[in-house]
Amino acid sequence: xxxxxxxxxxxIYTSIYVITTIVIPLITFSWLFQLTVEGIPLNFEQQExxxxxxxxxxxxxxxxxxxxxxxxxxxxxxRRAVFALIQIxxxxxxxWSYRFSGATDIxxxxxxxxxxxxxxSQMVLVxxxxxxxxxxxxxxxxxxxxxxxxxxxxxxxxx
Amino acid sequence: MRASxxxxxVFKIFISLLTLSVTVVSILxxxxxxxxxxxxxxxxxxxxxxxxxxxxxxxxxxxxxxxNLTNAGYFDLxxxxxxxxxxxxxxxxxxxxxGVNETRVLKIFxxxxxxxxxxxxxxxxxxxxxxxxxxxxxxxxxxxTDIDWHRGPPAIIFTANFTISLDYSLGLHSVTIxxxxxxxxxxx
Numbered sequence: 536x537x538x539x540x541x542x543x544x545x546x547i548y549t550s551i552y553v554i555t556t557i558v559i560p561l562i563t564f565s566w567l568f569q570l571t572v573e574g575i576p577l578n579f580e581q582q583e584x585x586x587x588x589x590x591x592x593x594x595x596x597x598x599x600x601x602x603x604x605x606x607x608x609x610x611x612x613x614r615r616a617v618f619a620l621i622q623i624x625x626x627x628x629x630x631w632s633y634r635f636s637g638a639t640d641i642x643x644x645x646x647x648x649x650x651x652x653x654x655x656s657q658m659v660l661v662x663x664x665x666x667x668x669x670x671x672x673x674x675x676x677x678x679x680x681x682x683x684x685x686x687x688x689x690x691x692x693x694x
Numbered sequence: 695m696r697a698s699x700x701x702x703x704v705f706k707i708f709i710s711l712l713t714l715s716v717t718v719v720s721i722l723x724x725x726x727x728x729x730x731x732x733x734x735x736x737x738x739x740x741x742x743x744x745x746x747x748x749x750x751x752x753x754x755x756x757x758x759x760x761x762n763l764t765n766a767g768y769f770d771l772x773x774x775x776x777x778x779x780x781x782x783x784x785x786x787x788x789x790x791x792x793g794v795n796e797t798r799v800l801k802i803f804x805x806x807x808x809x810x811x812x813x814x815x816x817x818x819x820x821x822x823x824x825x826x827x828x829x830x831x832x833x834x835x836x837x838x839t840d841i842d843w844h845r846g847p848p849a850i851i852f853t854a855n856f857t858i859s860l861d862y863s864l865g866l867h868s869v870t871i872x873x874x875x876x877x878x879x880x881x882x
Contacts, residue, residue: 649873655866657866
């Protein structure tokens with residue numbers, strides 16, 4: 536029964552990650568690329584848009600896969616701690632992909648007027664800082680779950 | 695509960711709060727930037743409002759450009775800068791060789807002025823000033839003899855590039871808007 540419960544939890548969290556790492560960014564970028572400034576539509580390079588969409592989808596799918604294995608693993612298991620660490624590392628790559636795909640410094644052309652650019656690289660760096668703290672926490676979990684393995688097993692048996 | 699568990703819980707709460715606050719600030723900041731940009735009339739810069747004085751002999755050139763920007767967002771707008779680049783299009787007498795007049799575009803002015811911050815919900819009214827000392831003409835350039843005054847009118851056509859840059863939500867978003875090759879008028 537516990538295995539089924541874990542699988543269901545894995546699917547639920549995968550769905551949440553699909554929405555937050557793929558669906559919401561894709562909707563946001565589609566909206567961004569259809570924006571008008573002072574009533575004038577923005578033009579952008581199709582290649583840039585394709586690159587952003589590719590990296591967001593690619594890393595988003597890997598995060599979703601990791602999320603499934605993380606949340607479908609038993610609580611306080613080493614497997615769960617390892618997958619959680621892998622997931623946060625992929626998350627860092629995902630955030631960093633915004634930077635190297637050009638999504639953090641998007642430049643649009645305003646037809647007949649000039650250009651408009653938005654730079655969010657500072658924001659990405661702040662998120663990377665937060666992820667550093669999260670990595671520390673996940674590493675601590677692996678050590679904690681390994682050292683206290685016997686006790687965790689006993690508690691699990693009692694429950 | 696063991697001390698390490700308490701510490702872990704506190705650390706987890708700290709990370710969650712940090713993530714939540716940065717996410718909220720980022721979303722609101724992004725929304726604010728787009729509210730400012732997409733609402734017509736928030737950026738009030740019109741070259742025809744400029745008070746432009748040009749006198750070729752004796753050479754004197756200066757201008758004042760009033761502009762305004764409405765901060766319709768959730769946070770203060772910081773580090774508002776306006777960069778103006780002026781160019782003049784004219785026909786150069788006997789250039790590059792005697793007997794040939796070539797049309798040239800000469801960059802004569804480039805200045806960036808920092809106007810500081812605009813608190814949320816307020817409109818900042820500013821004046822960009824370009825003094826004669828800010829203009830840069832090539833050495834030995836003579837307005838009376840180097841310009842083909844028979845071309846046109848106008849013999850000189852002035853164009854400008856405007857670049858507005860600003861930081862938003864504690865510098866997490868930086869926005870730059872550029873208006874390129876805006877015709878300002880001609881002389882005479």
